[in-house]
Amino acid sequence: MSLHTVYNASPNINDGTKPSRECVIRLENVWVTYRAPSERIGSFKEYAIRWMQGKVKNREFQALENVNLEVYRGEVLGFIGHNGAGKSTLLKLVARVLKPTRGRVWVKGRVAPLLEFGAGFHPELTGRENVFLNGAILGFTRDEMVEKFDRIVDFAEMWDFIDAPARTYSSGMWARLGFAVATDVEPDILIVDEILAVGDEAFQRKSSARMQGFREKGATILIVSHNMDVIESLCHRVVWIDHGQIKAQGDPAEVIQEYRRHQNP
């Protein structure tokens, strides 16, 4: 799926999709502190020696500092900021992968991260087996997967290859199948962390139409991207994160302008 094609499919933001006022994600005074040893101590032996010498020093790194954020149902929210600012950390909190060091994260609904394509696929298994495995990783039951299976393969246009091992697939085929599994049922919250365009043009159009459909049906979408055009055209609201703090948020055009001014003073 390409963000560009999503953009093309939705040239006009005021297409009647308005977020409701129902809060689905709430971050309250959230801190994420990574405690890294100031020197890399990778081995137990080394650690034991240092510890006896009293030389184990930890350096603290604040990935997020006192972040407060509310996201409403149906909102398309963009995150911008330089690399390492804390954007992906924030998405990990929402996806339940990371727990905040302090503060509270509250999420209502099924969260579907759009995995890097192929993550969770096993090359030796067939496409069919991978669809079920991937579905299980996303938290679906067997019955749900049986019910979804035909639609998934239809959408990915993979009927001819579905019983061949995934190692024989092209990267585009992995991508199509992965996208189809992740998006077959509209997730309440979709997380898109800078995904590169894959699949041919026809499939990109198809996947962007599906994304657009989610938007119209009121799914909440969180997007991280360095492509300001995509962010500006797609999002209802933009959050600028800098050094673990929310520097600005609000109207996409304004926040992006402020961000750009900050980048090139």
Added chain:
Amino acid sequence: MAKISSSSIYDSAQEGPPAVRELKELFRYNYLLIQLIRRDILTRYKRSVLGIAWTMLNPLGTMIVLTLAFSRAFATKDYATLVLSGLLAWTFFAQTTNAIMSHMVWGSSLLKRIYVPRTAFAVAAIGTGLINLVISIVPLILVMLVTGVPIRASMLFLPVSIIFLAMFSLGIGLLISTIAVYFADVAEMYQVIIPAWMYLSPVIYPAEYLPPEIRVWVARLNPMYHLIQMFRTPIYEGRIPDLEAVLLTGAFSIVTLIVGWIIFTRKADEFAYRI
């Protein structure tokens, strides 16, 4: 297109012990367990001609080599059955604990991107081990038939032995993988410990072969001593183990599992910060 569990709420500040919460989550993700076990079984021998038959041939091959090498040295009757029963129990322990650890250290890319219960990979590794163990009981029975070891009803006790073994292995696996997340070289250390531990357990020799004063200490300090005996006695000696031994082995297996589970689930939230 049905919407599923759209009312599910995640709250990072929720109360309750993590060990219990993890158990509930794991139950909810039971289909993932089945899929992970399926993946492990299918991919292990996917490209080999003999396929799943290797699960039976592997211990059989080792048993033949060991029998040729040691059956005189240990001068014990029915050495093939003795060594094969020991090997099956030991292999289960060594393979599952290793698999649990390698899933946490190297297979963590998925855990960084998407939420799944973190014990899922460990429990699935035990499931895979159980299936392999049950399959390899077939060649064991074959060997017993060929070498004329009587197959007795006491073998019906084996499920109990296997459950104890599985609980202990899961507990140890969770404990060492918790440590391995923080110190990667624990994985290497474990590769050194495992063979040493095997030779200190009555795997390739009968327990009676140990000098009495050493045997007392092995029995006191080495839990695998009891687990192997628990597995071997119904097969090799054709009798159910003493009640005292059963209670003791069951008790420390359960305690190991509970301790491993609690420590792992308490630390699991920190894993994403580390791996």
